[in-house]
């Protein structure tokens with residue numbers, strides 16, 4: 136078995152297949168694992184994530200994967216989410232005593248950055264999602280409706296759109312509301328905020344991202360496989376319509392019974408010969424899947440400028456500020472070598488407008504927003520800064536995109552696919568990548584006649600939602616899944 140690509144999709148497929156008794160040979164072109172969800176060491180020895188990554192309680196497959204590879208305790212979960220608007224009004228979101236779907240009602244009612252009218256319009260849309268059990272009828276119209284259109288149909292106020300829907304969804308889906316399929320947007324609220332009390336809990340890695348994959352290599356090797364870094368697949372050798380081998384530099388070739396290509400769709404489109412693309416219609420449309428950018432900005436201050444572990448900014452270009460010093464410190468139990476200073480990581484999703492800007496322009500813009508939001512940062516010295524632009528951070532979840540996403544099993548014998556962009560039903564996330572890897576492993580095992588399940592179910596609805604969906608009253612109130 137050959138797996139090409141050492142991102143989360145390839146790692147999840149590789150680990151699952153190794154566990155099922157296959158000898159997995161994984162080839163990754165870069166010198167480290169993790170793909171888009173990884174970290175680097177800067178020349179001065181500082182570890183930086185290519186961008187802050189977060190998970191949510193509803194990401195059940197990612198949680199399963201971290202457990203399998205021994206990284207579950209490197210993720211710190213938070214029940215409380217903090218928001219800050221330019222006028223200095225703070226808001227918090229946290230589950231209260233009430234059962235789902237009313238668990239957020241208390242903090243939502245007290246949420247200062249939204250007006251009463253905004254809240255009423257949001258509540259109406261939420262009831263609509265609830266009433267339709269997460270699947271409002273108009274989602275599939277004309278092959279997909281945009282989230283903005285869906286919200287307008289429900290009479291959302293401008294404040295609700297800008298300070299609530301946009302804030303949550305642009306971060307979660309990395310796209311503007313007018314370019315997002317409402318199916319993905321509605322799903323975020325159904326799975327993370329409505330159907331289960333814990334779906335919204337935010338998990339933040341307490342170590343640099345690359346450290347999360349330490350257990351993957353050993354898991355694959357322990358079962359007789361190998362993980363090859365700096366090993367870039369350059370092409371495919373096709374014989375009689377089948378893959379006979381994959382080609383590397385210097386004419387080297389490797390072959391196997393089955394191949395899981397877990398590379399980005401843009402890379403796959405370049406690797407696959409035209410004859411293979413034409414033999415399976417689902418491979419012919421990879422170029423229709425567009426990409427969207429994320430920019431990460433890293434600031435090191437000479438002193439502490441924020442206390443919260445993270446905060447969401449409203450009405451600014453900067454969407455999130457993560458307090459990396461505190462996030463790393465908590466689990467390691469030691470200061471994150473900042474000599475009394477503080478390391479912050481800022482995230483700007485769907486950062487189309489930042490792409491043409493210079494590093495210095497981005498630093499100036501984000502620094503002024505940070506100084507506006509955090510008064511102590513106004514006096515503090517910025518010791519150093521780094522900007523990481525990821526132009527193709529995720530596939531763009533635009534209306535109808537699902538029709539271009541191929542399944543993990545193809546009609547080409549021995550060719551399987553994994554990647555957040557394949558058909559998982561999920562947007563481009565770590566959860567989606569792991570799901571695709573598990574689905575690819577399941578497909579390989581099914582074709583080999585030894586089926587096994589790896590895909591984990593979604594969080595079970597609980598509270599009143601469970602009752603509403605037909606679970607027994609007692610089990611629901613006891614919180615049993």
Ligand SMILES: Cc1cc2nc3c(=O)[nH]c(=O)nc-3n(C[C@H](O)[C@H](O)[C@H](O)COP(=O)(O)OP(=O)(O)OC[C@H]3O[C@@H](n4cnc5c(N)ncnc54)[C@H](O)[C@@H]3O)c2cc1C
Pocket residue numbers: 139140141142143144145162163164165168169170171172185186187188189190366367368369397398399402429430431525527528529553554555556563564565566567568
């Ligand atoms: C800036 C940024 C922020 C993000 N934030 C979040 C977040 O907060 N939460 C979240 O859930 N998701 C987030 N994501 C999305 C998440 O990172 C991805 O969905 C996920 O990591 C994709 O995994 P993958 O394995 O499908 O693809 P990738 O991670 O891209 O892995 C593909 C791998 O294939 C390798 N490869 C490519 N070509 C070849 C070749 N020819 N030979 C050998 N190897 C090859 C690549 O080097 C790479 O390692 C973010 C992404 C970015 C970029």
